[in-house]
Structure formats: C-alpha cells, structure tokens
Amino acid sequence: MRILHTSDWHLGRSFHREGMLGFQAAYVDHLLEVIERERVDLVVVAGDIYDRALPPVDAVRLANETFTRIARSRAKLVVTSGNHDSAHRLGFGAEMMDAAGVFVRTSALSVGAPVLLDDEHGPVAVYGLPYLEPDLVREPWALAGRSHEAALAEAMRRVRADLAGQPRGTRSVVMAHAFVAGTRPVEPSDSERDISVGGVSIVPTDVFDGIDYVALGHLHGQHTLTEAIRYSGSPLAYSFSETGHRKGTWLVDLDASGLAHAEFVEAPVPRALARISGDIEHLLSDRTFGVHEQSWVHATLTDDARPARAMERLQKRFPHTLVLSFEPAGGHAARLPSARPAAGKPDHAIAVDFLREMRGRPASAEESALLRDACDSCSPDHDLDTAVG
Structure with missing residues (x-):
C-alpha cells in the first residue's frame, strides 16, 4: 500500500496579512498530481485542516473541493481533526462521507475503531486519532494524570486492544496530532499554537511502539523521529521561523511485513x-x-x-x-x-x-x-x- 502523509494545511490562514488561499489551492493541485503520478492508494491528513474553529467560507469551500477531488481519484482519504479545528464542525456528515471513501475522524470515541483497507498483502488498519485535549478526556477515560502523554497512552491502549483482534498479519497505521519528541531535539515553529497543559506538552515516541507507521501532525517542520514515526510538517510556511524548512509530504510504502520505504516529496514554494x-x-x-x-x-x-x-x-x-x-x-x-x-x-x-x-x-x-x-x-x-x- 502506498500512503501519502500530509498535515497542517491551516486553510484560511494568512501570512503576515498576506492571503494564502490561492497558494493553498495550488498545493491541492500538486497533491492530486502526486496521487496520480505516484499511484497513491491512501492519503492521510493528520489534523489542522483549518486555521481556526470557525473558518472563513472560502476555506470551507476549498476543503470541500479538496475532499471531493480526492474521493474521485484513485486514493482513499482519512482525515483527523487538530487543535485548530472544531471537531464537531469538521466531523459533520462523517458517516455519509465514509461511503465515498473519505473517512473523517474527529471524536475520541472512535480511537479504537480503525478504517480497514486491503492491498495484495492483506488488511491495513488505519487508526485516526483526533487531537485529544487532556482536560476533555481525563474524566471519561479515568486518566491517572492530566497530560497529553496520558491521553495518548490511553488512546493507544485502545488501538492495541483492537489491533489484537484483527487478523494475523494486519499492518497498522496511526495518525495523531501532538507534540511528540524522541532522543533528538525538535524545534517548534512560531506559527504553532502552544498545546501545553501545566507547562508540559511532549509525548515520548515509545507511546507508539509496535505500530508500522505513525503519521504525525502539529509541528510545522518535517521531522523523522524514528523510521516509523514522522511529521510531514505544513505544506506552506506560516512564519519566518520556517525559513529553512523543506515543505511537502511523506510518500510511504507498506509491504507484507510493515514499513518498507519512506520518501519526502517536496511541495511547490509560492515565494521564498x-x-x-x-x-x-x-x-x-x-x-x-x-x-x-x-x-x-x-x-x-x-x-x-x-x-x-x-x-x-x-x-x-x-x-x-x-x-x-x-x-x-x-x-x-x-x-x-x-x-x-x-x-x-x-x-x-x-x-x-x-x-x-x-x-x-x-x-x-x-x-x-x-x-x-x-x-x-x-x-x-x-x-x-x-x-x-
């Protein structure tokens, strides 16, 4: 299975009062070209579709056009909500969109329910974890601590419980929107909203142990935390702190045993x-x-x-x-x-x-x-x- 991993579109955002919607639309054109040229089977968008909970009408129109174009392409689409999105608004009509091959996952209740896909090697379970605000899931999930690590650890417990019941050889993909860090330091960008709770926002990579590929969103820079855990970053620069970034998407191949290859596909740069x-x-x-x-x-x-x-x-x-x-x-x-x-x-x-x-x-x-x-x-x-x- 060939997967295209992207995130943090922030549709409707401006760059120091410079309108970006036209450049965002050009990125969507690029995305569709990559889907066809690289024969992509699945597109995953790991949160922050919009820049704010109440996006402007033109941003909603562009999101609708994008989802429709991908639904008509050769690829399936799985989308999760980020900390900038309104989970309820983005998730409107999600059940109906499933039938069109567009899977929008915005509810914490669905974290253990995968989108099940197949290729020539068998099943692939895609778990779309929306942005999990610790204060909102702490009580219903009876979390021991108030942190992003506690929330994602519980979400991953549910993912693993479901994965254990899937057929033998099922490969797994997890999408998450969080500040995840490994042994190497990761520099945030000025355009990212702080999501720390009690001064703590970092989630360790071992929360995702055993997953074949983890598609992360939230950080606007492209990062490889481990071979299987990666940030795609935002497709466009949204602050001057991103001057040295390479913008684009991860093209990921799964074979019968899991992750086989990952290659970064650079996106067009509207202006340096x-x-x-x-x-x-x-x-x-x-x-x-x-x-x-x-x-x-x-x-x-x-x-x-x-x-x-x-x-x-x-x-x-x-x-x-x-x-x-x-x-x-x-x-x-x-x-x-x-x-x-x-x-x-x-x-x-x-x-x-x-x-x-x-x-x-x-x-x-x-x-x-x-x-x-x-x-x-x-x-x-x-x-x-x-x-x-």
Whole structure:
C-alpha cells in the first residue's frame, strides 16, 4: 500500500496579512498530481485542516473541493481533526462521507475503531486519532494524570486492544496530532499554537511502539523521529521561523511485513522566505541582496536611529517586505519606557519623552511640532499644552 502523509494545511490562514488561499489551492493541485503520478492508494491528513474553529467560507469551500477531488481519484482519504479545528464542525456528515471513501475522524470515541483497507498483502488498519485535549478526556477515560502523554497512552491502549483482534498479519497505521519528541531535539515553529497543559506538552515516541507507521501532525517542520514515526510538517510556511524548512509530504510504502520505504516529496514554494539584516543604505544598495528582491522578507535594521519611511523605502527594492524590526548596532535597543509618574505632565511632553526613550535621540523640531498638533487634536481643551515649549 502506498500512503501519502500530509498535515497542517491551516486553510484560511494568512501570512503576515498576506492571503494564502490561492497558494493553498495550488498545493491541492500538486497533491492530486502526486496521487496520480505516484499511484497513491491512501492519503492521510493528520489534523489542522483549518486555521481556526470557525473558518472563513472560502476555506470551507476549498476543503470541500479538496475532499471531493480526492474521493474521485484513485486514493482513499482519512482525515483527523487538530487543535485548530472544531471537531464537531469538521466531523459533520462523517458517516455519509465514509461511503465515498473519505473517512473523517474527529471524536475520541472512535480511537479504537480503525478504517480497514486491503492491498495484495492483506488488511491495513488505519487508526485516526483526533487531537485529544487532556482536560476533555481525563474524566471519561479515568486518566491517572492530566497530560497529553496520558491521553495518548490511553488512546493507544485502545488501538492495541483492537489491533489484537484483527487478523494475523494486519499492518497498522496511526495518525495523531501532538507534540511528540524522541532522543533528538525538535524545534517548534512560531506559527504553532502552544498545546501545553501545566507547562508540559511532549509525548515520548515509545507511546507508539509496535505500530508500522505513525503519521504525525502539529509541528510545522518535517521531522523523522524514528523510521516509523514522522511529521510531514505544513505544506506552506506560516512564519519566518520556517525559513529553512523543506515543505511537502511523506510518500510511504507498506509491504507484507510493515514499513518498507519512506520518501519526502517536496511541495511547490509560492515565494521564498528571507531574513535580511543591516543598515538601510546597505540593504538598499548591496547587490548580494538582489536574490531576495522577490522573496517575502523580514528585514532587521541596525541603524543607530530609526530611518524615516523605512518600510516604504525597503519595499521599493523588496516589494514583498512583510516584517520590519529594529536592532541598533550601537546597542540602544528599543524598549518600553520606564514607568514614571506623569500626573500633571503635559501630553506633549509625555509624547516627546516616549519618542526619545524608544529611539535613543530627541525629537527634532519638526517632529515635536507634529506631536504637539497630534496632542492638541486629541485634547478636549486646546489650551492645555499652550505653555509647553
């Protein structure tokens, strides 16, 4: 059996206010091409179909089109809910979709009930574990502890109990949405929502011992924890912390004895990500930065003083600059002003002090005049600041 493992689509998400739905639709086209080209039998999506519990209409439409296209392809589809999804909304109509070869698993009640498929070597049991919020399953499952490890350990106990009753030689696939870590450190991305309970979120890999393949979701980077336990990562980058990621899916082959082969299939990159740093004149003139002119850019300016119209000037060379930050080379880092009593102090003086502390130099005469105009326009009494020089 040939399996395509993907996760964390986050349909409806934006990237620093840049709409991503068109790029997500292009990824779906790529997914269907891989299904046909590689003769995929099963697609597994390990959670976070949507970016939020109430997804926008266009995101729901794209999910519906995607499920329909895969149902009409040569592949079956198993989908589980992630921590960003609404399990009830994503799971609507799941029983009806089963008949079309689209299996949506969003309920904790179904963790021990596999989707049973067959190939030339016999049966394959696919256990779709939705995201299991420990506080929601602790009481009904009588868990001894309040943690993701306790919740997944109980889910896997149920999986193994069912697997023990399947025909001899049945191969197993488990889908889970969690922060799983092995002996090597795994770096999360800035775009992942924290799921820790009591400061703890990590689940050890030995929870999944004995399973032929474990398709994980939640982390947005592609990771191989063991040969049989892998994260596909998100198909698109959703934060600049993912600048060095390879995006795509795992193409997994099962033979008669279990996992035979896994190969990473890279997804199309809509636009490269770049982090650039330097003073503004250097960034605007240095030819070595030319390779980033069509990238999504996070620029860090090291000028001692914040340049005027910095974003506007950068976007003339780097039109897709999305984030601008400041780290002055002279060591004066922008910080929140120190808390001091301001009772009786004119608004204009407070604003001028704020600007000096944030920027590291006093306001110019022109800037001071602009701040005075702003304070006067916001004041119910336009005579309040007349005595301030």
